Amino acid sequence: MLKPLLSLTGGLIATMALSITQANPLPQGSISVAEVLRDRALESSDPYSIVESLTVEVGPRRAGTEGDRRAVAWAQKKMKELGFDRVYTEQIDVPRWVRGHAQAEVVAPFPQPLVVSSLGYGIATPEGGLTAEIVEFPNLEALLKAPADKVKGKIAFINKRMEKVRTGEGYGPAVQGRSKGMQAAAEKGAAALLLRSVGTDSDRFAHTGMMSIDGVETPVPALALSAPDANLLEAMLKRGKPVLVKLNVESERLNDGPSFNVVGEITGREKPEEVMIIGAHLDSWDEGTGALDDGAGVAIVMETARLISELPERPRRTLRVVLFGAEEIGLVGAKQYVESHLDELDNIVAVSESDFGAGKVWRFDTRLPESKFDIADQMMQLLAPLGIERGNNKSYGGPDSSVFVARGVPAFGLYQNGMDYFDYHHTPNDTLDKVDPEKLRQNVAAWVVMSFLTTEMEGDLGRVPTSAE
Amino acid sequence: MLKPLLSLTGGLIATMALSITQANPLPQGSISVAEVLRDRALESSDPYSIVESLTVEVGPRRAGTEGDRRAVAWAQKKMKELGFDRVYTEQIDVPRWVRGHAQAEVVAPFPQPLVVSSLGYGIATPEGGLTAEIVEFPNLEALLKAPADKVKGKIAFINKRMEKVRTGEGYGPAVQGRSKGMQAAAEKGAAALLLRSVGTDSDRFAHTGMMSIDGVETPVPALALSAPDANLLEAMLKRGKPVLVKLNVESERLNDGPSFNVVGEITGREKPEEVMIIGAHLDSWDEGTGALDDGAGVAIVMETARLISELPERPRRTLRVVLFGAEEIGLVGAKQYVESHLDELDNIVAVSESDFGAGKVWRFDTRLPESKFDIADQMMQLLAPLGIERGNNKSYGGPDSSVFVARGVPAFGLYQNGMDYFDYHHTPNDTLDKVDPEKLRQNVAAWVVMSFLTTEMEGDLGRVPTSAE
Known part of the structure; x- marks a missing residue:
C-alpha cells in the first residue's frame, strides 16, 4: 500500500500551488492528497x-502516579517508533492524591453494602469511619437552597439522573453536583456527600471524577454511588424510615509533584514555526485502564501524525501532537502549556483534541472566523463520505483545546458519537474491549483530512474572539 | 378486577368435573379458570x-450469613402477607465461609491492578500474599493434561470463553473450569488458580460461584477474573515475557451452621396430601443483591401462588412454594429437603423451579411419562398465546428440582430467555434495575397456568425414570 501512495502524492503535492483559486482556498492538489490519506486511514x-x-x-x-510516569515514558518511545521528527516532554506541576479504599454500607434500616468510588481529591473519614443519616436532594440546586439545619450532621445525597444522548449534552447539568456538591454540603455542615454517579449506565460501577476543591476550607468526604446503589437508597428512603449509612474512606492529599506534557512533531517543510496542535490527554482515571478516556484519543492523533509522516514530503507547517498531562484533574497540563507558550500562541494556527471515546465521528464543528468557513466547506467534501455532517461554529475543540480557544486560537471539533461514552466514563469498566478498531479508523480518516489540510494550506485561519472579548 | 374473577371462576370450578373427556384430560372448566388467571397475571x-x-x-x-437469616424472616413475613394458608421453615445445615478481601495485581512486566472475585469456599493466600508467574490454559482439559512441572509453583490461568446463547447452554462447558479447576491446579502443585469468569459480558466484573471443594486435600487460592482482565493477561502473555501476578486473599471457611428452606402452602381442598412444588432459591451470592438470581424466581412463584389463593376455592391439591436455601453452594437445601421428605415423595405430583433470571418464558419443557403428554398439550393451548413454544421432555425442572427428578418426580420447565442472564450472573451487577416488570408478569402468567392446572387436574402425572434406572 505504501509505494503507490508515495508516488501518487509526491506528484500531487508538487503541483498544488498551481491550482489555487479564490473560490477554493485549498488547492485541488492538497485535496487529492488528503483523499488518499483518508482512504489509507480507512x-x-x-x-x-x-x-x-x-x-x-x-x-x-x-496524574502524578507511578502509572503516569510509565505513560510518559511509553508515549515518548511510541512516538519515536512511529517516526515523529521530534519527541520531547515539558514538565508540569500537578496536585497529587492517594485514593486509598472507600467503603460504604447501609447500617439501618436494611443493612447492605454499597458500591462507591471516592471523588477526586476527596478527604478521608475519621479513623473508624463515620455513620450518619442521609438526606436526599434531587440536584445540586436543591442542596444549595436547603436550610443548613436540614443538612447539618447528615450525609447529603444528590440523586440527579443524567440524560443519555449522542452528544453527551446530559453531562453538563449532571456534573454540577460532582463539581460543587461537596463544597455545598460542607458549607451547610454536612458530614459527607453521596452523589448518584454522573453516568448513563445502569451497571454497578461508581463513576469517579474531579471535584472543585480550591477554596473549600473544611472539606468533607465525598463519594459517587453506582446507579443501582443510588436506586437502592432512593427505594429505602421511600419507605419512610431514617436511612443510616456508614462511610469509611482512606484518601490522602499529597504535595504537588511533577508530570509531563508529551510532544511529538512532524516538522513543517516551509513554515516550521507555524503549528497545528492535535491533542489528546495522556492521563486517565485510576480505576479503569483509560481505553476510552483517553487512550482512544491518544491513538487517533498519534496515528494521524504517523500517516502524514509517511508522505514523501513534510506538510508546509508543523503538525504537533500534544499528549496533555493531568487533564482529568482540571486541564492542568493544557493550562500550563498555554502559559509557557504565550509567545508562540500567534503561530498556533489551529487546535483540536480527541477526547470523547472511540465512537464514530458524525459531526464536524469549528471555531473559525466567518471568512474562513470556505476552508471548512472544502474539508467537508472529504468528510461527508465518512458519514460526517457539518455542525456549528461553537466548538471549543475538546477540553484541553478550550484553553487555547480562550486565547483566540481557532479550533476544529470532530464530534464523536457519545451515546455510550458516559456508560463507561471514569469507571473501572473503561477498558480496551469497548474500543472498536473499525470506528477508530474512521476517526483517523477524518483527523488526517483535517490535520493535513490545515498544515498544508496557504494563508491561515485568523484568530477567533478570546473569552475576554 | 377481583370481583368478576371470583364470580366467574367460582362457577367454572364447580362445573369442572362434568366436562372431562378422555381426549382432553383437563376439563374445560379448569382451562377456563386457568385462562382467567393467566390474563389476570398479565x-x-x-x-x-x-x-x-x-x-x-x-x-x-x-447461605449461612446474616443476610440469609434476614431473608428467611422476610420470606415468612411476605408469604403471610400474601395470604398463604401455611407458612413454615425447615432447618438445614450449610457450610459457611467468610469472603474477606481478594486483591490481585500484575507486578511484572506491566504493573496493573486486576479485578477479581474469590470463588466460593476458596482459601486465603499466605499472610502478605503470594506472587508467581502465570501459565495459561485454554480450558480445564488442557490443565488436566499438562505435565505437573509446567504448573508447579505457578498460577494456573484457565482462559476459556463462554458462548452467549438464549438457552444458556454455554454455561455447562465453561463452568467446568470453575467447578474443577482449583482441584486440578492443586493436584499439580500450582500456587493458585485464576479463571476467566464464567460469563458472557465484557464488563469489568468477576463472576463468583461455587467450586468443588469436597475431597480436595490441599486446596489453593482460586479467583475469577473479569473478562477485560482475562483479556489483559492474555495480551501480556502474547508479548512473550513472564507475567508475574500477586494475589492477596483473606477468605476463611467456618463450621457448618443453620439455614432454612422456607415453605408456604395453598392447601388443597380435596387432596391436600398431594402436592405440587413450585420453587425458587432464597439464597444468593453476596456481591450483588440477587435480583436475577434468584429474586425474580422467588417473586414469580410467590405471586403465582397468591393469584391462585385469590380464587373462590382452593384447588384440588396443595400448591407448595418452596424457597430453597443454599442452592448456590451445591443444591444444599434441595438435597436435605428430599432426604427429609422421602416418605412424601410419591405424593409430590410435580416439581418446577424458576431460576434463570427475569427474561420472558419462550419454551415449555417437561419431564413426564409419554402417556401424560396430552396434559402438556392442553397447557400449551394457554401458553402459546404468551409466545411460548413446546419444547422437549428432558427438563430437569430447574437446579433444585433436579434432585426431585432424580427420584422420579415429574417436572415442568418454563424456559426463560437467558441471552443476558450470564452477563450478570454471580456479579455485583445482579441488581434490581435488570428486572423488567412486564416480563416478570409474562412469567407469572405462564406459571399460573401450569400450577393451577396441575393442582386442579384429576388423575396424576405418574412417575418418571429415576437416575438409578
Whole structure:
C-alpha cells in the first residue's frame, strides 16, 4: 500500500500551488492528497494497536502516579517508533492524591453494602469511619437552597439522573453536583456527600471524577454511588424510615509533584514555526485502564501524525501532537502549556483534541472566523463520505483545546458519537474491549483530512474572539 | 378486577368435573379458570414488588450469613402477607465461609491492578500474599493434561470463553473450569488458580460461584477474573515475557451452621396430601443483591401462588412454594429437603423451579411419562398465546428440582430467555434495575397456568425414570 501512495502524492503535492483559486482556498492538489490519506486511514491504519499498547503496557495513569510516569515514558518511545521528527516532554506541576479504599454500607434500616468510588481529591473519614443519616436532594440546586439545619450532621445525597444522548449534552447539568456538591454540603455542615454517579449506565460501577476543591476550607468526604446503589437508597428512603449509612474512606492529599506534557512533531517543510496542535490527554482515571478516556484519543492523533509522516514530503507547517498531562484533574497540563507558550500562541494556527471515546465521528464543528468557513466547506467534501455532517461554529475543540480557544486560537471539533461514552466514563469498566478498531479508523480518516489540510494550506485561519472579548 | 374473577371462576370450578373427556384430560372448566388467571397475571399481577422488596429490604443473602437469616424472616413475613394458608421453615445445615478481601495485581512486566472475585469456599493466600508467574490454559482439559512441572509453583490461568446463547447452554462447558479447576491446579502443585469468569459480558466484573471443594486435600487460592482482565493477561502473555501476578486473599471457611428452606402452602381442598412444588432459591451470592438470581424466581412463584389463593376455592391439591436455601453452594437445601421428605415423595405430583433470571418464558419443557403428554398439550393451548413454544421432555425442572427428578418426580420447565442472564450472573451487577416488570408478569402468567392446572387436574402425572434406572 505504501509505494503507490508515495508516488501518487509526491506528484500531487508538487503541483498544488498551481491550482489555487479564490473560490477554493485549498488547492485541488492538497485535496487529492488528503483523499488518499483518508482512504489509507480507512483501509490500513492501525490506531487500535496504539491504544492496545497503552492500556496493556501501562494501564491506569492518574496524574502524578507511578502509572503516569510509565505513560510518559511509553508515549515518548511510541512516538519515536512511529517516526515523529521530534519527541520531547515539558514538565508540569500537578496536585497529587492517594485514593486509598472507600467503603460504604447501609447500617439501618436494611443493612447492605454499597458500591462507591471516592471523588477526586476527596478527604478521608475519621479513623473508624463515620455513620450518619442521609438526606436526599434531587440536584445540586436543591442542596444549595436547603436550610443548613436540614443538612447539618447528615450525609447529603444528590440523586440527579443524567440524560443519555449522542452528544453527551446530559453531562453538563449532571456534573454540577460532582463539581460543587461537596463544597455545598460542607458549607451547610454536612458530614459527607453521596452523589448518584454522573453516568448513563445502569451497571454497578461508581463513576469517579474531579471535584472543585480550591477554596473549600473544611472539606468533607465525598463519594459517587453506582446507579443501582443510588436506586437502592432512593427505594429505602421511600419507605419512610431514617436511612443510616456508614462511610469509611482512606484518601490522602499529597504535595504537588511533577508530570509531563508529551510532544511529538512532524516538522513543517516551509513554515516550521507555524503549528497545528492535535491533542489528546495522556492521563486517565485510576480505576479503569483509560481505553476510552483517553487512550482512544491518544491513538487517533498519534496515528494521524504517523500517516502524514509517511508522505514523501513534510506538510508546509508543523503538525504537533500534544499528549496533555493531568487533564482529568482540571486541564492542568493544557493550562500550563498555554502559559509557557504565550509567545508562540500567534503561530498556533489551529487546535483540536480527541477526547470523547472511540465512537464514530458524525459531526464536524469549528471555531473559525466567518471568512474562513470556505476552508471548512472544502474539508467537508472529504468528510461527508465518512458519514460526517457539518455542525456549528461553537466548538471549543475538546477540553484541553478550550484553553487555547480562550486565547483566540481557532479550533476544529470532530464530534464523536457519545451515546455510550458516559456508560463507561471514569469507571473501572473503561477498558480496551469497548474500543472498536473499525470506528477508530474512521476517526483517523477524518483527523488526517483535517490535520493535513490545515498544515498544508496557504494563508491561515485568523484568530477567533478570546473569552475576554 | 377481583370481583368478576371470583364470580366467574367460582362457577367454572364447580362445573369442572362434568366436562372431562378422555381426549382432553383437563376439563374445560379448569382451562377456563386457568385462562382467567393467566390474563389476570398479565394485567394486574405485581411480582416486581416482591423482588423489589427482597432486594431493597434484604439484599445479599449468601447461605449461612446474616443476610440469609434476614431473608428467611422476610420470606415468612411476605408469604403471610400474601395470604398463604401455611407458612413454615425447615432447618438445614450449610457450610459457611467468610469472603474477606481478594486483591490481585500484575507486578511484572506491566504493573496493573486486576479485578477479581474469590470463588466460593476458596482459601486465603499466605499472610502478605503470594506472587508467581502465570501459565495459561485454554480450558480445564488442557490443565488436566499438562505435565505437573509446567504448573508447579505457578498460577494456573484457565482462559476459556463462554458462548452467549438464549438457552444458556454455554454455561455447562465453561463452568467446568470453575467447578474443577482449583482441584486440578492443586493436584499439580500450582500456587493458585485464576479463571476467566464464567460469563458472557465484557464488563469489568468477576463472576463468583461455587467450586468443588469436597475431597480436595490441599486446596489453593482460586479467583475469577473479569473478562477485560482475562483479556489483559492474555495480551501480556502474547508479548512473550513472564507475567508475574500477586494475589492477596483473606477468605476463611467456618463450621457448618443453620439455614432454612422456607415453605408456604395453598392447601388443597380435596387432596391436600398431594402436592405440587413450585420453587425458587432464597439464597444468593453476596456481591450483588440477587435480583436475577434468584429474586425474580422467588417473586414469580410467590405471586403465582397468591393469584391462585385469590380464587373462590382452593384447588384440588396443595400448591407448595418452596424457597430453597443454599442452592448456590451445591443444591444444599434441595438435597436435605428430599432426604427429609422421602416418605412424601410419591405424593409430590410435580416439581418446577424458576431460576434463570427475569427474561420472558419462550419454551415449555417437561419431564413426564409419554402417556401424560396430552396434559402438556392442553397447557400449551394457554401458553402459546404468551409466545411460548413446546419444547422437549428432558427438563430437569430447574437446579433444585433436579434432585426431585432424580427420584422420579415429574417436572415442568418454563424456559426463560437467558441471552443476558450470564452477563450478570454471580456479579455485583445482579441488581434490581435488570428486572423488567412486564416480563416478570409474562412469567407469572405462564406459571399460573401450569400450577393451577396441575393442582386442579384429576388423575396424576405418574412417575418418571429415576437416575438409578
